[in-house]
Amino acid sequence: MRPKVINLERNSIAGLIALCLTLLLSTGDAVADVVTPEVPMGRGAQCVEPIEIMRRDHFEFIKHQRDQTVYHGIRGSKHSLAGCIDCHASKGTEGEFLPINAEGQFCQTCHTYAAVKIDCFTCHATVPD
Amino acid sequence: MSCKPMKKDESVPLAQHRRTFFTQAAAGVSLMALAPGVRLVELAMANSEDSLPSNDKRWGLLVDTAKCESGCDECVSACNSEHGLSGHGRPETDAQWIRKVDLKDEQTGHELSIPILCQHCEDPPCVDVCPTGASFRRADGIVLVDKHICIGCRYCMMACPFQARSFIHEDLTGQKTHSPRGKGIVESCTLCVHRIDEDQEPACVEACREAGHDALVFGDLEDAAGPLASLSRKTATRELRPDLKLNTGVRYTSF
Ligand code: SF4
Numbered sequence A: 001m002r003p004k005v006i007n008l009e010r011n012s013i014a015g016l017i018a019l020c021l022t023l024l025l026s027t028g029d030a031v032a033d034v035v036t037p038e039v040p041m042g043r044g045a046q047c048v049e050p051i052e053i054m055r056r057d058h059f060e061f062i063k064h065q066r067d068q069t070v071y072h073g074i075r076g077s078k079h080s081l082a083g084c085i086d087c088h089a090s091k092g093t094e095g096e097f098l099p100i101n102a103e104g105q106f107c108q109t110c111h112t113y114a115a116v117k118i119d120c121f122t123c124h125a126t127v128p129d
Numbered sequence B: 001m002s003c004k005p006m007k008k009d010e011s012v013p014l015a016q017h018r019r020t021f022f023t024q025a026a027a028g029v030s031l032m033a034l035a036p037g038v039r040l041v042e043l044a045m046a047n048s049e050d051s052l053p054s055n056d057k058r059w060g061l062l063v064d065t066a067k068c069e070s071g072c073d074e075c076v077s078a079c080n081s082e083h084g085l086s087g088h089g090r091p092e093t094d095a096q097w098i099r100k101v102d103l104k105d106e107q108t109g110h111e112l113s114i115p116i117l118c119q120h121c122e123d124p125p126c127v128d129v130c131p132t133g134a135s136f137r138r139a140d141g142i143v144l145v146d147k148h149i150c151i152g153c154r155y156c157m158m159a160c161p162f163q164a165r166s167f168i169h170e171d172l173t174g175q176k177t178h179s180p181r182g183k184g185i186v187e188s189c190t191l192c193v194h195r196i197d198e199d200q201e202p203a204c205v206e207a208c209r210e211a212g213h214d215a216l217v218f219g220d221l222e223d224a225a226g227p228l229a230s231l232s233r234k235t236a237t238r239e240l241r242p243d244l245k246l247n248t249g250v251r252y253t254s255f
């Protein structure tokens, strides 16, 4: 029999990677030999969406929100990047905010683990106002 | 010579422009039934899904050159600190969203000092030439750059007759949350859109008033009863380079 040709499109590959990452991160304990990143979680009991959904789709939310803000002036809604930073920025020993894209901080830790270069902070503020 | 604010079609009065004509006319009828100063629809505190920027409004600015003082740069400093603009001591390439320009009529010796900023053109050449659609005009007349899709080609800088745009050459840090800016991107006066969306006036207008000059009047050109439209109706105003027929949102008076 001829082997089945599996034709994965780019999107489904990206989806698959995201899914694997989600599984790895959410079942870190179960998969004993996989080291998952230690992410500083930030303040507040609950993110704006369930964690599994945020891990997989946060960039879609942020991208949608960016157009809402740039073209329609809708600011401060729950998927705004500024909101992510408000909650997830940690403070240093002097009580000063640490840039969210610095090594060991919320955004950077996970993106380093996933080998994804984030471009947001070329332009966007990295600490709360 | 154009001595009062006119739209592209010079036969159409200010508040009765294109698609807004019918909505304005309808709003006019209902407004008459209300007490002065009371509006059917109040300005929202911030934009939301239900109150998006629309072409019922056109934000603009009127500069009273008689009140603008030579040597004063309060508007420039206010803009710089509002948006976190800082230079490298290289005026040729440092970001500059608003600048003071001194003019002299060689015939008479009459001198003027005026701020020049993005004129928020109704027909903006910067938008015409942009290959990616990054340079755009918001529904309420504010001309902006969608920095997410700007490729830094700088066509818009060449097209702008007022040299209102700047290109960022170096990596930046310490940006303001409300004013994202970065290397490789073109930027210009946003009319403090982040403040307008929260029902506040631009930083330069506030600073000019606080400095006691009050040379800048901000408002909605389509709101006939508002400060900007009523002043523009009473006073002779003009746009810079009227020959280009850009119908700018920023206008000048007393010269
Ligand atoms: S003044 Fe220049 S940057 Fe501003 S809208 Fe007109 S052409 Fe564009």
Ligand code: SF4
Pocket (backbone or CB within 6 Å): B126, B129, B130, B131, B132, B133, B134, B135, B145, B149, B150, B151, B152, B153, B154, B155, B156, B157, B185, B186
């Ligand atoms: S520099 Fe950016 S905004 Fe200007 S024309 Fe090029 S892509 Fe458009």
